[in-house]
Amino acid sequence: MQxxxxxxxxxxxxxxxxxxxxxxxxxFFSVPLKRETxxxxxxxxxxxxxxxxxxxxxxxxxxxxxNMYGARLQAFADKVGETQIIGFVGDSxxxxxxxxxxxxxxxxxxxxxxxxxxxxxxxxxERVLEREKKSLIEKIESVVNDKRQYAMVRLVEEMCKDxxxxxxxxxxxxxxxxxxxxxxxxxxxxVLQNEPVDILIAGAFDVERAMKNASVFATKLGSRKAExxxxxxxxxxxxxxxxxxxxxVTQGKLVIGYRTEIDPLSEEYYTLMVYxxxxxxxxxxxxxxxxxxxMSLCYYASSGIERMKGLLFVQSGIEFANYExxxxxxxxxxxxxxxxxxxRAEFEGAKNSIINQLRSCKDTPAAxxxxxARQLPLGVLTEIxxxxxxxxAVVPEQIPIVxxxxxEDTVYFLDGREGKAV
Numbered sequence: 001m002q003x004x005x006x007x008x009x010x011x012x013x014x015x016x017x018x019x020x021x022x023x024x025x026x027x028f029f030s031v032p033l034k035r036e037t038x039x040x041x042x043x044x045x046x047x048x049x050x051x052x053x054x055x056x057x058x059x060x061x062x063x064x065x066x067n068m069y070g071a072r073l074q075a076f077a078d079k080v081g082e083t084q085i086i087g088f089v090g091d092s093x094x095x096x097x098x099x100x101x102x103x104x105x106x107x108x109x110x111x112x113x114x115x116x117x118x119x120x121x122x123x124x125x126e127r128v129l130e131r132e133k134k135s136l137i138e139k140i141e142s143v144v145n146d147k148r149q150y151a152m153v154r155l156v157e158e159m160c161k162d163x164x165x166x167x168x169x170x171x172x173x174x175x176x177x178x179x180x181x182x183x184x185x186x187x188x189x190x191v192l193q194n195e196p197v198d199i200l201i202a203g204a205f206d207v208e209r210a211m212k213n214a215s216v217f218a219t220k221l222g223s224r225k226a227e228x229x230x231x232x233x234x235x236x237x238x239x240x241x242x243x244x245x246x247x248x249v250t251q252g253k254l255v256i257g258y259r260t261e262i263d264p265l266s267e268e269y270y271t272l273m274v275y276x277x278x279x280x281x282x283x284x285x286x287x288x289x290x291x292x293x294x295m296s297l298c299y300y301a302s303s304g305i306e307r308m309k310g311l312l313f314v315q316s317g318i319e320f321a322n323y324e325x326x327x328x329x330x331x332x333x334x335x336x337x338x339x340x341x342x343x344r345a346e347f348e349g350a351k352n353s354i355i356n357q358l359r360s361c362k363d364t365p366a367a368x369x370x371x372x373a374r375q376l377p378l379g380v381l382t383e384i385x386x387x388x389x390x391x392x393a394v395v396p397e398q399i400p401i402v403x404x405x406x407x408e409d410t411v412y413f414l415d416g417r418e419g420k421a422v
Contacts, residue, residue, distance in 0.1 A: 001372075001383055004211060006199070006218040009226035013381060014210055015202040015368055021097055023203040024365035025106050025210075026089040027114060027217075030196045030228060030376055033082045033164040039136075039171025040179055040187035041084050045075035046132045047184065048088075051118040051125060061113075068105055069093045075113070079169035081308020082233075083377040086191065088114060091366060094204035103205050107213040115192070115220050123181035124188075133176050140170045151253035151414045152315060158243045159257040159410035163233075165309050196226040198376050203365035228379045234261050234310055237409040244413045251299060252320045253414035254327065258312040261405040264378060270390040271402045272305060272312075277350035278342060278399065279303045279334065280314055284349025286333040287314065297326045308377050312406060320417045327411065338403040340396070347396050354391050358384050 004012040031041050055061040065071045071092040078085045090106040118125050143150050153168065160166040199214050237259055262268045280287035280303030287301040299317035306313070318326045336342075361371040361384055368384075375381045 006214050007223040009224035010197045010218045012199045012214045014207055016205060016207055018204050020203040020365055021094055022091055022365060023094050023103050023205040024089060024091045024369050026087060026200045026369050027110055028198045028373055028376055029086040029191050031084040031191055033079060033084045033167050035167055037187050038167050039175035040184045042077040042170045043132055043136055043184055044188050045077055045086055047124055047128060048113050048117055049075045050132055051128045052113055053116045053118050054112050068102055069098055071106060077169055080374055080377050082164040084169060089369060104213055107217060111217045111220055119185060123185050126181050129181050136170060137173050137176050140173050147249050147253055147414060151255045151412060154245060155255040155257050155410060155412040158412060194224050194226060196228055197221060200369050200372055202368040228377060236407050240408050241410045244415055246415050249416035252318045254316045254318050255412045256314040257410040258406050259409045260310045260312060262310055264307045268402055271394050271398045273354055274350055274394045275399050275402050276303050276305050276312060277354050278337060278346055282350055282353035284346055290333055291329045295329055297322050297329055320415055323413055338400055340400045342396060342399060351391055355388050358388050
């Protein structure tokens with residue numbers, strides 16, 4: 001990886017690799033996650049790709065992409081810890097296969113979309129805004145149809161009440177409905193002029209040309225005194241909170257949230273990765289083999305880490321009547337790890353699972369971009385090979401030490417015993 005500071009607050013990361021036939025060019029804005037701006041920020045990528053000063057609608061934008069040898073473009077808003085990420089990712093064929101400067105064309109296209117919106121008198125087009133607001137509301141409200149995702153959303157809402165992390169990346173229906181064309185444009189201009197910008201390029205491309213294109217783009221944006229403010233949000237819960245919702249579902253959803261005392265930039269984080277893989281993050285995990293397979297208590301059972309916030313989650317689907325026994329079984333496996341009851345097969349299987357996942361990130365430029373984009377709120381990007389090296393260096397004796405830094409915070413259960421099942 002090559003890093004270049006193009007301008008104050010604007011960084012360029014390049015991962016050239018001639019084995020690929022394509023080049024992925026991406027631009028990310030990092031925005032503090034706040035209730036008063038979350039819904040507007042979520043709308044920004046939708047508005048910029050829906051109608052532009054040059055491309056009046058998505059059809060004309062798609063036609064331009066087709067003319068660029070079938071290039072692809074994604075624009076989205078996501079949440080990483082307590083940072084909202086606005087991403088624009090363009091995937092084009094490498095110059096050497098087209099005989100043209102398709103890499104530069106993609107950069108120009110991204111710059112056009114990001115910096116030249118369709119507007120009138122410091123406001124977005126009303127008709128486009130209303131259409132995209134409706135689309136965003138439909139996305140927000142559709143989460144209830146995916147009960148596994150819905151249970152996770154509800155857990156986070158209850159576990160992180162009064163914390164920015166409880167805010168969804170899409171915002172909420174009430175706030176979206178209240179947005180005006182002027183307000184969204186105001187938020188857009190603030191993001192465009194003030195928030196940190198990271199440009200990531202991966203695949204087959206000319207490094208010198210990429211630097212030149214990035215410099216031209218940075219000139220359009222202008223430098224900014226942007227700081228990534230990462231607060232130390234570590235605290236140990238005083239007691240476990242229990243939350244139960246009742247919905248007309250045929251399968252219960254048991255989700256458990258844990259807080260860790262582990263800083264995302266510490267060496268302990270890599271041990272936490274292995275802990276998670278042993279617990280429920282791989283097919284060799286205790287939750288999968290003991291709770292799901294041997295005890296047949298869960299339809300699925302897995303765990304995952306929210307690195308930036310220092311959280312760990314367990315998700316499971318169970319019979320309603322198995323709530324107590326499943327919860328106890330999950331806790332038993334967590335306690336077993338804390339006691340050091342980890343077989344060699346579990347330990348090695350966990351590490352190999354992580355390493356294989358990391359290596360798979362090198363399979364495509366898009367996967368590389370995705371891997372590094374998740375690290376942007378940290379302000380430091382750790383290369384894949386170094387992460388693999390740190391995972392390989394973890395020894396069994398470290399796992400129980402980290403296990404004692406993980407604390408159960410909230411237990412959420414989506415129950416369906418009261419009501420007609422669907």
